Amino acid sequence: MTVRTFAVTLHRWLGLITGLVVFIVATTGALYVFEEELQDLFDRDVRFVAPQPSPMLPPSKALARMQARVGPEYGVLLISYPNEPRTYHVWAWNRNDLEDWIGAYMNPYTGEFLEVYNYHDTFWATVEHLHTTLLLPHEIGRIVVGSATIIFVILLLTGLILWWPRNRRVWTTPQGRRSRFRITWGLGPKRLTYDLHNVLGFYASWIVVFLAITGLVMAFGWMKSGVYWLFSGGQSIPKPPRFELAASAAPASRSPEALMDSLYLHTLRTYPDAHMVIVRAPATPAMPLQIDVYPDEVTFYRRIEQYFDPYTGEKLATDCFEEGNLGDKVLRMNYDIHSGAILGWPGRLLAFFACLIVASLPITGFLIWFPRWRRQRRSRRSPATTRGTASRVRPTAQPADAEASA
DSSP states (O other): OOHHHHHHHHHHHHHHHHHHHHHHHHHHHHHHTTHHHHHHHHSHHHHBOOOOSSOOOOHHHHHHHHHHHHOTTEEEEEEEOTTSSBOEEEEEEETTEEEEEEEEEEOTTTOOEEEEEEGGGSHHHHHHHHHHHTTSOHHHHHHHHHHHHHHHHHHHHHHHHHHSOSSGGGGGSHHHHHHHHSOOOSSOHHHHHHHHHHHHHHHHHHHHHHHHHHHHHHHOHHHHHHHHHHHTTSOOOOOOOOOOOOOSOOOTTSOHHHHHHHHHHHHHHHSTTOSEEEEEOOSSTTSOEEEEEEOOSSOSTTOEEEEEOTTTOOEEEEEEGGGSOHHHHHHHHHHHHHHTGGGHHHHHHHHHHHHHHHHHHHHHHHHHHHHHHHHHHHHHHHHHHHHHHHHHHOTTOOHHHHHHHO
16 A cells, blocks of 8 residues: 555545534634624624723722622632723633633623623533534543544645645646646536645645644643643643732721722733733632733733732732743743734634635535545446346356356
8 A cells, every 4th residue: 555545545534534523613713713803793782882081990899799799609800901992891700610600791980780691601602612622521522622633633644645746747837736726617516626625725734733733732731731841841831829928917008909909000000002901809818819911902922910919919920921931932822823813813814714724625525535435336336236137137048158248
């Protein structure tokens, strides 16, 4: 068996096995690229608010309203957009069930709840769970999707082998070279289907390979540890820092709520051009107050994470992209690479169209394989059918004549 024959067989059967999973993951991935923009379009009435002359509600009061709404068993965080006319987006998560998330849009001037919803009942939660777990239980679905992604990387490699022409003289003529890089129109549906699979698959493979590998980093801990080990020079992923907090009573003039609001305002003055600021209230008395700053609208990797003592206001640590080693930076960029946001809007468009092409590959691959398989099946059955017909038509023929007719 030659390398090409082996690649054909492997490509065919792995594609048939994982085709449906690849189609679902690619389709939902293309949709998820523009999640924020689509939500801004369809949920504009609860995501935007007209500016008002009155001051915005401080984070402590907004979080207190959410805490009173959901109960003490939930932790809460606030997402604000200091330089845009947007509502507060408040989240609550169940400390006993991390799958239970409640979201709310709040008027930042009045504290009115514009919408309260359970995240797992939303359309986008369904899209995310289809993309990551196929709606299966998390541990099972993660393994299924991750395994299909590994197989898909193998499909990319075998696809490149099959894309390379069997006859090297193809490269010597302009028409031959064009057949590798352009879709040929007007030669019938079979040739069109082949080119849609072969040519578009070639172009998409150089983009999708990065999306697949970054998806594996998010799916498997061993992949994440391996990437960190590779880019950090053999180091292991450090454990989350543990902070010693001054759990003694804060000064009477500075309550934890007042400290939170003061630190939030200080953050806005320090980063006046921030696109988004997230305030994470301490879920337990032993946890610090965390205020994250996202400088960019599109990417997440340049975020600045600040940790404060909620009793004294002392800054305990700052974690930012520039201060990490290469392993830290690669893991921070992983999601933005996966979504294409690392290259801004051009990268997101590339990721979107690459996902659409990937979603089409199982369809065009099946349309190439099925007619051939059906013809081969008929050709294998036709000799037996001929022999059976001959024996019924001439049952009294001599053995020699029967053998000749067969």
